[in-house]
Amino acid sequence: MRLAVLWLVFFMSAAGTTSAAAPLRVVTTTAQIADVVRNVAGPRAMVESIMGEAVDPHTYRQTRSDIVTLRRADLVLYNGLYLEPQLEPLLQRLARSQNVVAVGEKLDPEMLLSHPDYDGKFDPHIWMDVAIWSRIVPVVVDALARVEPDERAFFEERAKVYLDELAGLGAYVREVLASIPERSRILVTAHDAFRYLARANDIEVVGIQGLSTESEAGLQRVETLVDMLVERGVGAVFVESSVPRRNIMALVEGCAARGHGISVGGSLYSDAMGAPNSYEGTYVGMIDHNATAIASALGGTVPERGWQGRLGAGS
Ligand SMILES: [Zn+2]
Known part of the structure; x- marks a missing residue:
């Protein structure tokens, strides 16, 4: 009985505290x-x-x-x-x-x-x-x-x-992206999510779908892009966590058929962040991951685990 009264007091005061703040x-x-x-x-x-x-x-x-x-x-x-x-x-x-x-x-x-x-x-x-x-x-x-x-x-x-x-x-993003050599400053991704990053860091950006992911990339567009990638010797293209990989893989296969090896430079966070409670699931971690992956794949100089060594380390 006494215990029950104590619990009741506890609950009442807890409820009171909660609603006040x-x-x-x-x-x-x-x-x-x-x-x-x-x-x-x-x-x-x-x-x-x-x-x-x-x-x-x-x-x-x-x-x-x-x-x-x-x-x-x-x-x-x-x-x-x-x-x-x-x-x-x-x-x-x-x-x-x-x-x-x-x-x-x-x-x-x-x-x-x-x-x-x-x-x-x-x-x-x-x-x-x-x-x-x-x-x-x-x-x-x-x-x-x-x-x-x-x-x-x-x-x-x-x-x-x-x-x-x-x-x-x-400042970190500017520094690592500035380290990409002049001829490799081209970012090829599945949809046009990266134009602000490109503008701020003087990188050319090519999305193989339109800005929205609703439309399929036409075969013609894939052909044109393969021509461009082969001609300019671009070494890496990127996939995105919120976009199906198939369009980017079509480019990789198209380049391979023309004897130009191109790698997938990693998966970028475009519209969605990483897993909740991970570093990449924060805005800072998402941007750190992207800048580090892009600079690394395109021949820039990056610290192994990104800004402040936190990439891939969980939360
Ligand atoms: Zn988008």
Whole structure:
């Protein structure tokens, strides 16, 4: 009996503590945005992204449980810029009654690349340039502080620490990509996710599908690319975690048939990050992995385990 009373007191006080300092429920579409929120909000938010590892945001449709999760959120953040076209009608409906922010659409359009396939739209792959993605951090601070104004200083303090880390990461990316020899500065991948990285680091980028992964690469396009790869002596092409390998393998086989050996320079994280709770499952780890893999495969100089020796080391 006495024990039961003690338990009751314990539960009541635990419940009381929890509700007084209940963390915000933040739901994001991509894991990249969730990672920014975790860094900025720390213990003040419970963050969930509805798109997991290796999910393609260009084609993702919400599930019933996503809708429930989104409706319960104190704050919903999505990339916008037409990255999540299937989700946009739902997100726009939610915005009438909930806090919903398209973080990419808060950026100065001056810094964005235009979309090669859609007039008047922008390339949505903004996380690929660390300098641009860093501009998302204050957008997330503002969005959180609008929901929880008393915590603004707390969010800003944490944002400052995270921005310092991103500045270090950006410097590493520039350094290793600058070490790629002039003639090899060409990045061939399955879809055009890397144009911001290419622009920031003076690399030519060729996607063998369009910007969206919805269309199959035509045979004609594969032929043209094989010609280009053979002619320019490109040594490596890359696969992506969220895109089927078959189109890239068609290039490798096409080159082999012409007597030009070309290797798969590794798998890059384009639209999705690595496994949750691994280093590559963070934004910093994803970008570190990509820059290190690209520079290494194209003849640049890289530290064996990437920036700060953390690649492949788990969390
Ligand atoms: Zn994409």
